[in-house]
Amino acid sequence: MAKILAITIPKWGIEMERGTISEWRVAPGESVAKGDPLVDIETDKIVNSFEATEPGMLVRIIAQEGDELKVGTLIGVMATGPVTDAEVDAFIAAAAARAAPAPAAPAAAATRSANGPAAAPVAAAAASPAVTGANTRVTPALRRKAERLGIDIRTVPATGLYSRILRDDVERAAAQRAGSGAVRNLSGSQKVIAERMVMAKQTIPHFHLHRDCPMDAALAGLAQLRESGQVGITVNHLLLQAVARALGKHPALNLNVRGGSVETLNSIDVALAVDTGETLLTPVIRDIGEATLAQIAEAAGAAVQRCKSGKLAASDLQGGAITVSNLGMLGVTSFTAIINPPQVMILAVGGVQERVVLRDGGVAVERFCALTLACDHRVINGAAGARFLGDICSALQS
Numbered sequence: 021m022a023k024i025l026a027i028t029i030p031k032w033g034i035e036m037e038r039g040t041i042s043e044w045r046v047a048p049g050e051s052v053a054k055g056d057p058l059v060d061i062e063t064d065k066i067v068n069s070f071e072a073t074e075p076g077m078l079v080r081i082i083a084q085e086g087d088e089l090k091v092g093t094l095i096g097v098m099a100t101g102p103v104t105d106a107e108v109d110a111f112i113a114a115a116a117a118r119a120a121p122a123p124a125a126p127a128a129a130a131t132r133s134a135n136g137p138a139a140a141p142v143a144a145a146a147a148s149p150a151v152t153g154a155n156t157r158v159t160p161a162l163r164r165k166a167e168r169l170g171i172d173i174r175t176v177p178a179t180g181l182y183s184r185i186l187r188d189d190v191e192r193a194a195a196q197r198a199g200s201g202a203v204r205n206l207s208g209s210q211k212v213i214a215e216r217m218v219m220a221k222q223t224i225p226h227f228h229l230h231r232d233c234p235m236d237a238a239l240a241g242l243a244q245l246r247e248s249g250q251v252g253i254t255v256n257h258l259l260l261q262a263v264a265r266a267l268g269k270h271p272a273l274n275l276n277v278r279g280g281s282v283e284t285l286n287s288i289d290v291a292l293a294v295d296t297g298e299t300l301l302t303p304v305i306r307d308i309g310e311a312t313l314a315q316i317a318e319a320a321g322a323a324v325q326r327c328k329s330g331k332l333a334a335s336d337l338q339g340g341a342i343t344v345s346n347l348g349m350l351g352v353t354s355f356t357a358i359i360n361p362p363q364v365m366i367l368a369v370g371g372v373q374e375r376v377v378l379r380d381g382g383v384a385v386e387r388f389c390a391l392t393l394a395c396d397h398r399v400i401n402g403a404a405g406a407r408f409l410g411d412i413c414s415a416l417q418s
Contacts, residue, residue, distance in 0.1 A: 022101025024111045030070055031091045032063060032334035034278070035362075039063040040088040041095060042184070046078045059096065063212070066301065066332045076100040080108050086187070094119070158185040169194045179297070213299065220358050225397040228356050229405050232388045233413040235372050239387060250314060256292065257317045259344050259369060262415035264288050264308045267341065270408045274341045275399055276362040282399060285341055291363070292320055293345035294327045301327045302360055304340040341365060348372060354390035364396040367412070
């Protein structure tokens, strides 16, 4: 007997509460094997594919591309064999009845799906081919919007992951065509970032510690490594190693805070802020307490590549007590950053600057780097943070 299977917004990670449907990968009536991608869902700044847990056929699409829904919401239905429309309708109605707090919600869901009036246009949209040329991908809804605005979708630059054309791209093209500014909504990833940063600023009592760290020894060591053939090692890798070494000396700071709970972390993991061009991601480089620079460079390089290719998993963004954010390569001398919850620290790194200093009664030129450590005052006091920052500087000089 065929089984009817629910496709719901999954919970990828402790912090996830909602997901946005980015693109259906199959249309109703199409068969899939176990592990085939069914639908792309955007959450927490990344897009993941929800895969089929069993072989079967997609029989109904309920939620549209672009819909932002709570975890657990029914968005589609699969079946492992032949099923009737009545059986699918009954399954959807039963699921809606279980989930809805008010009696009106199941009726609305049943009205939408009964006798297939809503399923047909969705199926047709999902089956529409992607726009050819320039390796771009666009949802049917955005294609129709572009047509209404009189825009040739093939001329719209794609800024989304996997070279997708986003709603912002279409609205920007419309504004340029009209010669005026446009009002737009935040994208799904921008909404997530905005919510998390507002929450962090409102609920985390930040304090900041600043230190000018001598960099001559670190840069001389880096130059020697490059001369010996290790050209892939950068200042970011030196920073990750220094932070990891310092965290090993201060296990009491290796924490996450969630609500009223404090979790002590067992491994030394450090996140690195990565600019993808579309958004900022913070993949966690794991278990680097005793890692060599070469090992850190390899792990960090793989994480950066996953960020820029759109292959980062939700689990890559979880864990770690601290993030390293380096803007020195962009000419920034110093800055402060917002802690990324549930982490308890973030290290803001400015560019290397030369200074004239007095040494042994004479004048010398030394290179310094501005480090600004933001700490969560609920679990870290000023003295503990200062000692930790001092050990980061020491590790960079050793």
